[in-house]
Amino acid sequence: MGAQMSTPTPSLHDLGYLEERWEREQIFHDDLAVQLDPAALPVTEPPHYDEAVLAAAGIGPGTRVLDLGCGQGDLTLTLLARGAEVTSLDLSVGMLDVARQRVERFGGGRTAEFVAAPVEKTGLPDGSFDVVVGRWILHHVDLRPAAAELARILAPGGRAVFLENSGANPVLNFARDHLAGRFGIPRLGTEDERPLVADDWSILGRNFARVRGEFPVVDFFELFNRQVFRYRNRLGGSVCRGLDQLVGRTSLRKYSYRVLVVAEK
Numbered sequence: 001m002g003a004q005m006s007t008p009t010p011s012l013h014d015l016g017y018l019e020e021r022w023e024r025e026q027i028f029h030d031d032l033a034v035q036l037d038p039a040a041l042p043v044t045e046p047p048h049y050d051e052a053v054l055a056a057a058g059i060g061p062g063t064r065v066l067d068l069g070c071g072q073g074d075l076t077l078t079l080l081a082r083g084a085e086v087t088s089l090d091l092s093v094g095m096l097d098v099a100r101q102r103v104e105r106f107g108g109g110r111t112a113e114f115v116a117a118p119v120e121k122t123g124l125p126d127g128s129f130d131v132v133v134g135r136w137i138l139h140h141v142d143l144r145p146a147a148a149e150l151a152r153i154l155a156p157g158g159r160a161v162f163l164e165n166s167g168a169n170p171v172l173n174f175a176r177d178h179l180a181g182r183f184g185i186p187r188l189g190t191e192d193e194r195p196l197v198a199d200d201w202s203i204l205g206r207n208f209a210r211v212r213g214e215f216p217v218v219d220f221f222e223l224f225n226r227q228v229f230r231y232r233n234r235l236g237g238s239v240c241r242g243l244d245q246l247v248g249r250t251s252l253r254k255y256s257y258r259v260l261v262v263a264e265k
Contacts, residue, residue, distance in 0.1 A: 007205035016143060021192050022118045025140060026091050033094030036072060038101035042053075048076045049258065051165050052216035056262050057131045057161040059084050066129045066153065067112075068162075069137030070118060071087075073099025076112055084111040087129070089122060097255045121144040124153045132160040138261065139165050140193045143200050147207040151265060158265045160208070163217070166259040167195030172223065180227070196259065208263040217258040249259070 012114060044211045046054070053075070061083030067076045070088035076099055079086045096114050103112055117123050119141045128256045133152055150160050157165060172196075180188075204211045221240035247253060 018118070018145075020119060021142070022091055024192060025190055026093070029090075030094035033072075033092060033098050036098050038072075038098050038105060041072060041098075041102055041106075043053035043077050043081070043102075043106045046074075049217045050075060052214075052260055053133050053135065053161050053163050054082070056214065057133050058158060058259060059131060059133075064128065064155075065129045066124070066132045068132050068134035069140065070114075070149075071089075071095050071135075072101050073102045075133060075135065077107060080107055080110040080112060085122070087115060088112050089115045089119070089124075091115055091116070091118050108167075122149055122151055122153060126152055127155040127158075128153055128156050130155055132158070133162070134165045136165065138158060138162050138200070139196055140190065143203045147203050148262075150263070151207045154265045155265060159167060160261075160263045160265075162239065162261045164259055164261050165193075165195040165257055166213075167197040169220070169255040169257060171255075172220070172257055195257070196261070202265050204261070208265055210262075210264040212262050214260040214262065215248075215253045215256045215258070216260055218244045218253050218256040219258045220244055220247055220256060223257055 050133055056258040057065075059079060059082055063084045065079050067073075067079060067086060067088040070076050070090050071092075072095060073088065078089045082101065088096070088099055090099070093116050096116055099112075101113050103110070115122065115124065119137065132154060138146070154160065172216050176195075201211065201213070221243040225231060225233075225237045225240040229240075231237060244256075247256070
């Protein structure tokens with residue numbers, strides 16, 4: 001994955017620390033869920049980053065899939081439509097309720113199992129999934145216990161695929177640490193989340209037989225479009241997307257803020 005910045009992590013075996021973190025994450029996402037109307041969130045064509053996750057995961061009819069950190073249920077609905085046997089897990093009861101209502105309304109009679117639990121302690125049976133998928137979830141969790149938990153619930157030969165935020169780009173790291181939250185640039189997300197760094201890749205490597213990072217989605221200038229233009233400047237947004245496409249054709253694509261994590265048991 002190349003050189004990445006490393007940051008110290010609190011003791012991941014400290015249950016008190018974990019419970020405090022879970023509470024903060026749950027409150028944050030429950031508050032977001034209140035703002036969502038499941039009836040106004042029909043199924044849409046999967047965006048390109050979802051397709052990248054699904055392609056790497058090898059989802060097919062009958063595949064036992066855990067949608068980790070399912071949120072409002074976008075991946076859950078797509079997985080059901082492709083014939084997978086889906087369990088959707090989220091720490092936020094509010095988000096699970098949104099996902100459940102969307103499946104009931106737009107799932108075409110298909111059903112999923114919904115589980116309210118943290119990633120680090122799912123309570124799910126050993127070896128119960130062929131595939132675990134997720135978007136922007138690993139950088140919200142304590143990866144040492146979470147990686148071990150993922151390896152435990154995956155069947156032999158199973159695979160975990162996640163679209164995540166990468167900490168490999170020093171320019172973006174500087175902007176995150178020193179610009180976000182100042183100069184009118186918003187700071188998004190929760191206080192505990194952070195991009196994946198070198199230590200995180202090492203943790204995954206200790207729990208899985210093979211781990212790799214891919215870059216099907218190149219986001220660099222697009223973050224400028226989001227944070228500065230707020231998606232309101234059509235010309236600026238077009239320029240940002242065009243620049244990212246150019247970066248995606250070079251070796252600099254490894255500095256994208258988006259990285260596809262593929263871990264095989």
